[in-house]
Amino acid sequence: MELYNNIYKNKTVLVTGHTGFKGSWLSIWLNKLGAKVVGYALDPYTERDNFVLAKLSEKIVDVRGDVRDRKKLNEVFEKYQPDIVFHLAAQPIVRLSYSIPVETYEVNVMGTVNVMDCIRKAKNTRVGVMITSDKCYENREQVWGYRENEAFGGYDPYSSSKGACEIAINSFRRSFFNPKDVKKHGKAIASVRAGNVIGGGDWAKDRIIPDCIRAIEDGKKIEIRSPEAIRPWEHVLEPLSGYLLLGQKLWDEPAKYADGWNFGPNSDSIIKVWDVAEKVVNIYGEGSLRDISDPSSPHEAKLLTLDISKSRFKLGWRPVLNIDDALKMTVEWYKKYKTEDVYSLCVEQIEEFIKKGDR
Numbered sequence: 001m002e003l004y005n006n007i008y009k010n011k012t013v014l015v016t017g018h019t020g021f022k023g024s025w026l027s028i029w030l031n032k033l034g035a036k037v038v039g040y041a042l043d044p045y046t047e048r049d050n051f052v053l054a055k056l057s058e059k060i061v062d063v064r065g066d067v068r069d070r071k072k073l074n075e076v077f078e079k080y081q082p083d084i085v086f087h088l089a090a091q092p093i094v095r096l097s098y099s100i101p102v103e104t105y106e107v108n109v110m111g112t113v114n115v116m117d118c119i120r121k122a123k124n125t126r127v128g129v130m131i132t133s134d135k136c137y138e139n140r141e142q143v144w145g146y147r148e149n150e151a152f153g154g155y156d157p158y159s160s161s162k163g164a165c166e167i168a169i170n171s172f173r174r175s176f177f178n179p180k181d182v183k184k185h186g187k188a189i190a191s192v193r194a195g196n197v198i199g200g201g202d203w204a205k206d207r208i209i210p211d212c213i214r215a216i217e218d219g220k221k222i223e224i225r226s227p228e229a230i231r232p233w234e235h236v237l238e239p240l241s242g243y244l245l246l247g248q249k250l251w252d253e254p255a256k257y258a259d260g261w262n263f264g265p266n267s268d269s270i271i272k273v274w275d276v277a278e279k280v281v282n283i284y285g286e287g288s289l290r291d292i293s294d295p296s297s298p299h300e301a302k303l304l305t306l307d308i309s310k311s312r313f314k315l316g317w318r319p320v321l322n323i324d325d326a327l328k329m330t331v332e333w334y335k336k337y338k339t340e341d342v343y344s345l346c347v348e349q350i351e352e353f354i355k356k357g358d359r
Contacts, residue, residue, distance in 0.1 A: 026244075
């Protein structure tokens with residue numbers, strides 16, 4: 001794969017959170033781009049995760065550790081001297097953040113600060129792409145998408161932790177990686193926010209696609225907590241293509257692209273949770289839905305969208321898949337993971353995605 005000006009070939013790329021859903025897909029893509037991938041993360045969530053089934057531990061350097069552990073994180077930077085860092089390690093679930101708020105802030109905020117401090121001290125590291133969330137914005141349930149220059153905030157612990165991450169990233173960028181002084185320090189960091197990401201190999205709780213697949217496989221009704229909630233749905237390869245493009249831009253022109261960026265879908269993929277579940281049932285050919293919404297349940301945003309104009313015009317990035325294409329690729333993975341080589345399945349979907357983007 002000769003993409004992104006071939007800048008990833010033979011580069012050492014550190015991916016925190018490589019055992020997770022997005023991290024595993026990014027690690028596979030970087031591996032195919034010829035990068036020397038070093039992963040740093042906790043153990044995978046289940047034995048059916050994409051990381052496990054793709055046997056990624058046999059294909060990259062697999063280091064298990066917590067981003068809250070500064071000593072071990074520093075040791076990894078010192079040993080492997082990464083050229084580029086993609087920071088994805090996080091506590092990623094809104095509802096879980098109500099149960100473990102302190103851990104959510106520790107992992108998301110201090111984990112991000114620890115990674116940035118390692119980048120600051122590392123001799124060879126030139127680029128850091130810090131993944132936060134679309135939920136980092138102060139959500140006013142507005143119908144238009146949030147732009148990168150809007151206020152950070154968040155109602156729940158997870159969302160507010162991601163808003164706090166953005167504030168910390170801005171501070172580190174100004175204080176230690178100022179684009180005006182890039183000739184002195186030689187480093188660039190950017191933050192990226194994606195929509196609701198879907199794709200094969202995600203088994204996390206309280207996410208609509210894993211909930212659908214588990215229920216279908218168990219022969220149960222799919223229980224929908226927030227049927228009217230509207231989200232910007234996108235296949236995992238969409239934001240990852242943006243992260244990789246941004247990494248290339250930061251490498252080539254660090255002063256120009258060290259900023260915050262949104263990577264969301266086109267407007268026709270911003271639809272209700274219930275509609276997504278119905279589409280999954282239709283594509284899979286099995287399943288039925290049950291509304292279990294409860295007004296007394298913990299608060300979750302009902303409407304959230306991203307404005308992606310900046311990424312379109314300044315990066316030249318655009319979404320490739322509509323909601324139906326994204327769901328077809330996702331369901332295909334879940335229908336094939338038990339019988340096919342999962343690493344090859346992921347590579348095939350990456351290649352299919354690239355071909356569609358070239359049309």
